[in-house]
Amino acid sequence: MADTQTLAPALKAEILAEALPYIKRFYDKTIVIKYGGNAMTDEKLKDCFARDVVLLKLVGMNPVVVHGGGPQIDDLLKRLGKQGQFIQGMRVTDEETMDIVEMVLGGQVNKDIVNLINRHGGKAVGLTGQDGAFIRARKLMMPNKEKPEEMLDIGQVGEISAIDPSIISFLDTGDFIPVIAPIGVGSEGETYNINADVVAGKLAEVLKAEKLVLLTNTPGVLDKSGKLLTGLTPKQIDDLVADGTLSGGMLPKISSALDAARNGVRSVHIIDGRVEHCLLLEILSHHGVGTMIKSH
Numbered sequence: 295m296a297d298t299q300t301l302a303p304a305l306k307a308e309i310l311a312e313a314l315p316y317i318k319r320f321y322d323k324t325i326v327i328k329y330g331g332n333a334m335t336d337e338k339l340k341d342c343f344a345r346d347v348v349l350l351k352l353v354g355m356n357p358v359v360v361h362g363g364g365p366q367i368d369d370l371l372k373r374l375g376k377q378g379q380f381i382q383g384m385r386v387t388d389e390e391t392m393d394i395v396e397m398v399l400g401g402q403v404n405k406d407i408v409n410l411i412n413r414h415g416g417k418a419v420g421l422t423g424q425d426g427a428f429i430r431a432r433k434l435m436m437p438n439k440e441k442p443e444e445m446l447d448i449g450q451v452g453e454i455s456a457i458d459p460s461i462i463s464f465l466d467t468g469d470f471i472p473v474i475a476p477i478g479v480g481s482e483g484e485t486y487n488i489n490a491d492v493v494a495g496k497l498a499e500v501l502k503a504e505k506l507v508l509l510t511n512t513p514g515v516l517d518k519s520g521k522l523l524t525g526l527t528p529k530q531i532d533d534l535v536a537d538g539t540l541s542g543g544m545l546p547k548i549s550s551a552l553d554a555a556r557n558g559v560r561s562v563h564i565i566d567g568r569v570e571h572c573l574l575l576e577i578l579s580h581h582g583v584g585t586m587i588k589s590h
Contacts, residue, residue, distance in 0.1 A: 313353075313578040320577065321354040323504035324466070326559075328494035329407065330362035331511040333567030340410060343509075346573035347471060348416040355577075356466045359411075359418075359473045360497060362490035363403040370394050381436055383546045387449040387487045395487045396422075399475040407473050418471045421461070423478040424485065429493065430456040431478025431486040452478045452486025454493065457500045495550025499557045506554045507576060508547055509567030514585035515540065515548075524585045528552050531587060555589045562587040 301309075327347070333339045350357045364385070368378045371394060379386040387395060404420040411418035423429025431452030435445040465472045476493040478486040491508060498506035515523045515531075518539050523530075531552055534540045540548050551562040565576050565584030572583045 309579075312580070313574075316578045317353045320504055322356070324356045324358060324498075324501045325350065325505045325507060325577065326358045326360065326494050326498040326501065326503045327573065328360050328362070328491055328506075328508040329567075330364070330490060331509055331567045333509045333572070334361065334363075334403075335365065336568075339567065339570065341414070342570045343567075343573065344407075344410040344414040344416070346571055347411055348414045349574065350577065351416060351469070351471055357471055358462060358466075358497065358501065358503075359407065359471065360476060360490055360494040361399075361403060361407055361473065362476070363399045366403055367391075367395055367398045370398055381446060381448055382439070383544075384434075384436065384448055384451055384489060385487060387451050389450065392450040392485060392487060396477060396485060400424075400477055404473060404475045411471055411473065416471050417469055418473050419465055420473045420475070422475040423488070423493075426458065426461045427479050428458045428461045429454060429476075429478040429488070430458075431480055431488060433480075433486070450484070450486055452480070452488045454478060454488060454496045457496055459497075459500050462497075462501060489546045489550075491547045491550040495554040495559075498554045498559045498562075502558055503554075504560050505577070506551065506559050506562045507573065508551065508562070508564045509572065510547065510564055510584075511566075511568060512544075513566045513583075514564050515544075522585065524582060526585060526587050528555055528587070528589075551587050555587050558589070560589055 333343050347357050371378050400422045408418040408420040432455050434451045434453040436448055438444040438446050462472050476488045476490040478488050513522050517523055531548060555562050563576050563584055563586050565572050569583045575581050575583045
């Protein structure tokens with residue numbers, strides 16, 4: 295990427311002017327961002343991400359960050375001699391694993407992101423779904439692919455039963471940036487590990503967000519020959535799932551993206567988190583860095 299120090303002043307002004315219609319269009323709109331992958335572990339990308347989020351807030355948008363933490367959870371499990379196990383892109387979570395998930399997501403990772411945003415001039419506040427019991431969850435049973443009549447128990451993995459948006463709205467009015475760990479709470483106070491893409495998607499619906507942006511380690515949605523697809527409709531996505539083009543870890547991402555697009559989120563973006571300032575490029579310029587899914 296070009297060093298901004300070497301850009302001619304006129305070109306810098308042109309770049310800023312290009313952002314103006316986008317700033318006007320998305321002023322006071324909510325943008326839910328799922329933060330994960332390389333963008334979360336590479337120091338330069340982490341800085342770019344934090345600066346992007348702070349800038350979006352300063353120009354009048356309401357960014358809400360939902361983060362994962364898979365690699366960090368795997369690291370700690372390994373150090374404790376446990377092996378992470380996945381079924382259809384979902385982490386199998388026994389009681390001991392749940393303690394680790396809470397420690398890593400609700401503690402270490404959440405606080406790191408909050409500190410990072412605050413260091414770059416934002417006012418971030420860290421939350422899990424337990425705070426104000428704002429993410430209500432119940433146990434998720436997975437259908438068995440081999441025997442569809444059977445359901446698989448994958449431990450303390452939850453699906454969302456309800457989200458109360460009032461705590462997020464309250465933080466927004468105080469110019470805070472909510473940073474959310476995807477942990478839900480059950481009716482008896484039990485905790486559930488929820489896929490971060492699912493939380494981001496459902497939160498975008500409940501907050502009636504303008505955009506849901508999912509950062510990934512791929513250029514976006516690719517066809518079978520590896521070509522980037524963009525401007526997709528929900529119907530086209532269904533076809534890509536049916537013919538096996540989309541599978542594995544992309545499935546929870548795609549299904550949350552689709553649900554959000556079908557339930558009032560204006561546009562969903564699956565973007566390449568390995569690109570510096572990918573958020574600004576996607577939201578404030580006409581140079582997209584991924585796949586956009588339109589709501590209809």
